[in-house]
Amino acid sequence: MTSILVIDDDTNILNLVGVTLRENGFHTYKATDGLEALELLMRSTIDLAIVDVMMPKMDGYTLTKKIRETYDIPVILLTAKGELYDKERGYTAGTDDYIVKPFEPKELIFRVQAVLRRYDKPSNYVIQLSDVKIDKRNYEVQIGKQHMLMPLKEFELLALLASRPNQVFNRDYLIETIWGLDFEGDERTLNVHIKRIRERLDKLTSAIEIVTVRGVGYKLEVTP
Structure with missing residues (x-):
């Protein structure tokens, strides 16, 4: 599910935009100023930000620049x-x-959908991290000259973590994204899949590593 962060100090606008997005199938996060928004971006997986220009503590132009410096996500100014x-x-x-x-x-909604389509470029289907290439078109992982085939859920989990290196993904988000909202299992399933991915990677490369963030979830780091 696509997650959108809405930042506006006007609670009426904040609620209106939030309801509109949720009614159209988006997951939403809310912030009332730029500092709160940056904290949410650090600990949550955001696909698009809707930013109000006139806000206390940090205006929308400054916040947009800061988002652009760190995160590869689109921004819509409101x-x-x-x-x-x-x-x-x-x-x-x-x-x-x-x-x-x-x-x-x-x-x-039309503008959100249009911006998201522009970001869904063919280049986004291939993730290259050091000597590791993850191709989401054919579900293949290539490490150096070696090709590694993985079970579907393991591949999807690795690709999701690799899509945003160094960003922490919380466990609930990973479970909902990979297994769906109706998944009846628990965190042990996620932990087992992470363990298997680590074992596969350890045999072939030290360029990337999946790190446990205690009490939160996991992130993928690219080693120097």
């Missing part, structure tokens, strides 16, 4: 300003789109 200069500042900061308040909920 603002009451519609002047060309403000749009120029937004695009210069790195935003992918710009929505002016007031807006129709349908317009928000």
